[in-house]
Amino acid sequence: KNQVEQSPQSLIILEGKNCTLQCNYTVSPFSNLRWYKQDTGRGPVSLTIMTFSENTKSNGRYTATLDADTKQSSLHITASQLSDSASYICVVSPRAYNTDKLIFGTGTRLQVFP
Amino acid sequence: DSGVTQTPKHLITATGQRVTLRCSPRSGDLSVYWYQQSLDQGLQFLIQYYNGEERAKGNILERFSAQQFPDLHSELNLSSLELGDSALYFCASSVARASRTDTQYFGPGTRLTVL
Numbered sequence: 001k002n003q004v005e006q007s008p009q010s011l012i013i014l015e016g017k018n019c020t021l022q023c024n025y026t027v028s029p030f031s032n033l034r035w036y037k038q039d040t041g042r043g044p045v046s047l048t049i050m051t052f053s054e055n056t057k058s059n060g061r062y063t064a065t066l067d068a069d070t071k072q073s074s075l076h077i078t079a080s081q082l083s084d085s086a087s088y089i090c091v092v093s094p095r096a097y098n099t100d101k102l103i104f105g106t107g108t109r110l111q112v113f114p
Numbered sequence: 115d116s117g118v119t120q121t122p123k124h125l126i127t128a129t130g131q132r133v134t135l136r137c138s139p140r141s142g143d144l145s146v147y148w149y150q151q152s153l154d155q156g157l158q159f160l161i162q163y164y165n166g167e168e169r170a171k172g173n174i175l176e177r178f179s180a181q182q183f184p185d186l187h188s189e190l191n192l193s194s195l196e197l198g199d200s201a202l203y204f205c206a207s208s209v210a211r212a213s214r215t216d217t218q219y220f221g222p223g224t225r226l227t228v229l
Contacts, residue, residue: 043204043220101170106156
């Protein structure tokens with residue numbers, strides 16, 4: 001069964017600290033992996049998209065890594081800010097023609113305190 | 115602001131009723147996606163349209179239907195509503211029909227409450 005699991009479920013850190021969120025998937029075949037940031041009550045916003053041939057991708061203070069062999073990805077947030085408080089969702093897309101069915105993880109809820 | 119608009123923002127209705135959610139994609143985007151987000155289940159893909167045609171179906175119930183109009187806006191119709199249908203419904207749009215790195219832009223969502 002295609003699944004995406006994220007850990008931890010929730011995380012509390014102090015402003016200015018770094019943190020790393022994990023994503024493990026069992027989706028096969030594999031097309032790409034995305035990280036989204038979702039503020040409470042708002043739509044998700046894309047942070048990064050990586051295909052199986054990409055190992056790392058950055059978007060400002062956000063850096064995503066991908067190991068397609070072990071089917072693991074991580075999202076590293078550097079020098080966290082209060083505005084980073086949100087849910088971070090890992091999304092995997094299986095390889096399919098003419099479709100784009102995304103499999104969503106349940107997310108990691110990050111809270112950044114001053 | 116993603117450029118995707120959804121109306122209404124909130125909707126409260128009773129069990130057994132029917133509602134219509136509306137989505138306008140970003141200018142130039144041909145694909146529209148609908149998602150349901152419940153508290154206990156995270157985001158679930160419902161259905162995708164590309165340039166007026168249905169392209170992919172996810173976990174969409176038979177009581178639910180959608181369509182994309184010639185002007186590319188889309189509507190999601192939910193009928194015979196049940197308490198369990200209470201959720202946030204998101205629409206997203208993207209440029210391409212089948213791109214592996216196509217970015218989906220999400221709207222602000224419609225919060226549906228079924229009483």
